[in-house]
Amino acid sequence: MIKANTLKKGNIVDIGGQPHQVKDMEVQTPSARGSNTLYKVRFTNVVTGQKLDQTFKGNDTLEELEMERRPVSFIFRNQDMYTFMDSENFEQYTLGEASLEGKTEWLVEGLEEITALLLNGRVMAVELPASIDLEIVDTAPALKGASATNRNKPATLSNGMTVLVPEYLTPGEMIRVNTETGKFMSRVKS
Structure with missing residues (x-):
């Protein structure tokens, strides 16, 4: 058994006899005294892919499935x-x-x-791993002195996705991208 206040993204629990994976969690703390903290959880049914939203109090328990x-x-x-x-x-x-x-x-x-x-x-x-390394295949040319600025430009990656990267990056460079947010993390040194 696992308490709702210890749930993490990726946990798989049994709801109605079906395995559900935690996809997103939102914590709501009411301002009134004596009110319980609520945990709004978005699950995805692992078998059917259907989404399910439920709200729990911190001490509510769920049966965690051993995968x-x-x-x-x-x-x-x-x-x-x-x-x-x-x-x-x-x-x-x-x-x-x-x-x-x-x-x-x-x-x-x-x-x-x-x-x-x-x-x-x-x-x-x-x-998926938390981050993956991909090559920039197309982006605007690097601007001279761009490393001093904090501006971004769109770049097309080897997988076809477009992410915002710092202006100093050029095509052919490898970058690390967060697989959860789809955002640029860092340049990969070769």
Whole structure:
């Protein structure tokens, strides 16, 4: 059992006999005395992909499901199906695009450090690494003296995504991007 006030993004709990993963949490602290802190949690049903919003008090308990965590790497995409390979026993798992909501744009062939969450031997979801390194393929030219400013410009990355990067970066450079927010983190030294 896990208390609502200790839930974290990524936890998987049983709600109505179905596995649900915590996607987002919002803490509301009422100003009235004696009021309980409320935890608004957005879950995603791991099997169906359906969203569920629920509110809990801090001491409410939920049953946490024990999921087997396996290291996998992304190997290829076939239409709307994504195939991952277990890094230890080389078993392959396939997930549909609906199960990977918000993650598909960061899946590049050969991406490692992905964790597959299995329940009863069946892959339910994957967790991406916190950040990935991608190459800038197109952006405006670097401006002389731009390192002294704090302005950003759009840059197209090797996966097709566009992120805002500092003005001093040029095409061909590698950068680190946060997979959760989709924002530039740092330049990768080669």
